Structures are given as C-alpha cells and as structure tokens.
Amino acid sequence: MTIYRSFLVSPRPAEPTVSRRAALWFVGGGSLLLFATTVGRSFDGLLRRTALLAPHGGGDPGSGPNGFQINKTAAYAGIDAAETGEDAWRLVVTGRTGTVRLRRDELLRLPLYSAALPIACVEGWSTSDQWWRGVRLRDLAALVGYDDPPDVFVESLQRSGAFRKAALRANQVADSRSLLALYVNGEELSPDHGHPARVIVPAAPGVLNTKWVARMTFGDL
Numbered sequence: 612m613t614i615y616r617s618f619l620v621s622p623r624p625a626e627p628t629v630s631r632r633a634a635l636w637f638v639g640g641g642s643l644l645l646f647a648t649t650v651g652r653s654f655d656g657l658l659r660r661t662a663l664l665a666p667h668g669g670g671d672p673g674s675g676p677n678g679f680q681i682n683k684t685a686a687y688a689g690i691d692a693a694e695t696g697e698d699a700w701r702l703v704v705t706g707r708t709g710t711v712r713l714r715r716d717e718l719l720r721l722p723l724y725s726a727a728l729p730i731a732c733v734e735g736w737s738t739s740d741q742w743w744r745g746v747r748l749r750d751l752a753a754l755v756g757y758d759d760p761p762d763v764f765v766e767s768l769q770r771s772g773a774f775r776k777a778a779l780r781a782n783q784v785a786d787s788r789s790l791l792a793l794y795v796n797g798e799e800l801s802p803d804h805g806h807p808a809r810v811i812v813p814a815a816p817g818v819l820n821t822k823w824v825a826r827m828t829f830g831d832l
C-alpha cells in the first residue's frame with residue numbers, strides 16, 4: 612500500500628521512488644502470493660479428488676451444468692420435474708401485507724438484475740464468479756409490504772435435509788446483489804443448480820444459497 616502511495620504522490624516522477632529494499636520486498640511479496648495461489652490450487656485439486664469432499668459436478672473445477680460444479684443434485688434432493696414445471700410451480704411469498712403466489716412468468720415480469728457472485732461451500736470448494744440474473748430479494752420484500760427489508764426464511768421444494776431451508780438477515784436481504792436467481796451464465800438455471808429459482812447472496816456460505824425455492828417468509832426472525 613505505502614509503495615503504491617509513494618508512486619502516486621511522488622512530486623518528481625522521474626526520480627526512482629521505490630527503494631531497492633522496497634523493490635525487493637515487493638518482488639518477494641509477489642512470488643509469495645504466487646506461491647500461496649499455487650498451493651491453494653493444488654490443495655483444491657486434492658480435495659476434488661477425495662470422494663468425500665469433492666463437489667459432485669465432476670473432476671475439474673469448471674464442470675457441471677451451467678459451467679460450474681454442484682453440491683447436491685436435484686435427484687439427490689428428491690426434486691420431481693413435475694413440481695418445478697411452469698404449471699405446477701408457484702413462489703409463495705409471505706409478509707406484513709399477506710401472501711402472494713407468483714408463477715414463474717409473473718416473476719420474470721418484475722425488474723431483473725444481474726450480479727457476479729461465487730458459491731463458496733464450507734466443505735472446501737468454491738467457484739469463480741458466476742453471472743446470476745433474477746429478482747432482487749428486497750423487491751420481493753417490497754411486494755409483501757416492506758420498504759425496509761426484514762429477515763427472510765427461505766424454504767425449498769426439497770422435503771428433508773438440513774439444507775432445505777435457510778434464514779437470511781435483513782442486511783443480506785437489503786443488499787442489491789442478493790437475488791432470487793432464475794438464470795445463470797446466460798442460461799436458465801439447470802435442475803441441479805436449483806431450477807426454477809434459487810437464492811444467491813454475496814459473502815455468505817454456499818448453504819445460504821437455497822436451491823429449488825418454494826416459499827419465502829419475510830419478517831424479523
């Protein structure tokens with residue numbers, strides 16, 4: 612930081628502003644960073660090869676539907692294609708002013724926004740940024756009576772398992788990057804990534820990014 616600053620504020624740019632020692636430190640720091648990245652990557656590779664921790668998207672980081680790995684497949688979660696289809700699926704949103712049931716095509720008529728966000732699973736893997744597109748969580752809160760977003764309790768079509776539900780804090784709902792995503796990387800969400808709709812929020816463990824969302828209940832939890 613200080614090195615950068617001394618570059619920026621240097622009154623006489625022609626003069627060398629980085630001492631030899633600082634330059635060495637800088638280069639050293641650079642290769643350390645490179646080293647750390649490489650170690651991280653091969654560590655990642657090891658994790659991917661161990662059956663227990665490996666994401667189920669395949670052997671390499673970018674594989675899986677929509678171009679990135681998956682945690683639990685739709686089949687594993689017991690998601691039936693019949694309940695995710697246009698005719699059957701409704702998003703049930705509840706809040707201060709009551710309950711709203713939205714078809715997918717109705718959701719798509721709300722303002723859609725994009726956010727580049729990764730999925731970071733506590734099991735030890737994460738994706739690079741993926742390009743999500745969907746409805747802002749705070750807009751869904753507004754639909755049921757909140758100008759100031761409260762917490763939300765999100766439930767999946769998935770009937771059992773610890774990951775079928777998640778609670779998000781008011782500040783996570785308020786973040787303009789927090790979406791109920793309908794698309795990722797320019798495509799429809801694939802079944803395994805949570806079709807027809809899934810949560811994506813910034814800077815949170817992957818487990819909060821509930822897939823196959825069926826119900827959202829706003830209100831302080």
Ligand SMILES: Nc1nc2c(c(=O)[nH]1)N[C@H]1C(S)=C(S)[C@@H](COP(=O)(O)O)O[C@H]1N2
Binds near residue numbers: 688767774823
């Ligand atoms: N309904 C449901 N949502 C879920 C899960 C799940 O098992 N069921 N797994 C969570 C976990 S632990 C992670 S890391 C992410 C993984 O998302 P992905 O499979 O699309 O990569 O989804 C989250 N959402």
Ligand SMILES: [Mo]
Binds near residue numbers: 731733
């Ligand atoms: Mo996860």
